[in-house]
Amino acid sequence: MQNYENFLFDLYGTLVDIRTNEDSQKLWETMRLLYGYEGAIYTTKELQEKYHQFVSEEKANVRKRNRDREFIDINLGKVFKKLFKYKNVNRVSETKIKNLAATFRSISTDMIQVYDGVYELLDFLKENDKKVILLSNAQSLFTLNEIKMFGLDKYFDDIFISSEYEVSKPDKEFFMIPIKKYNLDPQKTVMIGNDFISDMQGAVKANLHGIYIHQEISTPVDDEEKIVADYKIMDGNVKKIIEFLKG
Structure with a gap:
């Protein structure tokens, strides 16, 4: 051996x-509803645009903290939280974020x-x-x-x-x-x-x-x-x- x-x-x-599609209309329409249920009101287009904006911002923040690292990664949980905070919804539990992430992943996954x-x-x-x-x-x-x-x-x-x-x-x-x-x-x-x-x-x-x-x-x-x-x-x-x- x-x-x-x-x-x-x-x-x-x-x-x-695995095959995923994070650009599907169904994904962002569903996410808009879930955020709306918690008082974070978005249009589908605005939510998708803000998501990508906050992903880019989080990457920039991580790079500032880790200037010696060539290859970094971010925690999307922070992005999901920021999407609530942007709409002045500040009290969101970790369980809610985990459930939101699970929904995001399940809808965006075509095959696994x-x-x-x-x-x-x-x-x-x-x-x-x-x-x-x-x-x-x-x-x-x-x-x-x-x-x-x-x-x-x-x-x-x-x-x-x-x-x-x-x-x-x-x-x-x-x-x-x-x-x-x-x-x-x-x-x-x-x-x-x-x-x-x-x-x-x-x-x-x-x-x-x-x-x-x-x-x-x-x-x-x-x-x-x-x-x-x-x-x-x-x-x-x-x-x-x-x-x-x-x-």
Whole structure:
């Protein structure tokens, strides 16, 4: 078996296939109603425009706080709150924000499913006493629900989501968070992901091994030689990871 003890996984495009559309009319009409129910009155167009404005402003704020980080992320919960505050609705519970985010995500998601072979792979790793960690560029308000929905949470020894740390892959600093927390040996740690930039180039920056799996939603690759990884799977077959690990 390959000499890896610690496995860092990307989520979307690696373990979970997803298609979203955050520009749909139905999404913003529904969100307008939900905000209106709480006294924050918007037109559909105004709500969508303010959402994008506040996202841009939050990104600028995060960059000011983290000038040394090349790749940042924001917490959309702050944007959802700001949309209430803009309409002078200031007392909004965290539960309300979580429910609002869940509605936003469910309506904007056209398709979501676990890739074939994922459960077999994760079972194989846990049966062999490997440390399994999620390292995802994502929004915790969305992702934690989806991990639980598919029963993936039981496989992870820990979960690191970019929106909680204001840093994202391929920034080396994001990779170093779990490495430092668990004192992981880089020579025995592998990143498994579907993005040759965020996942594989990020792993190289952190001196980690890499396993690349190309999926339909992966960043297009015009030259396979650009992908730096111990092993490359170009047909999206997750089960090939198990075959490779068994060596």
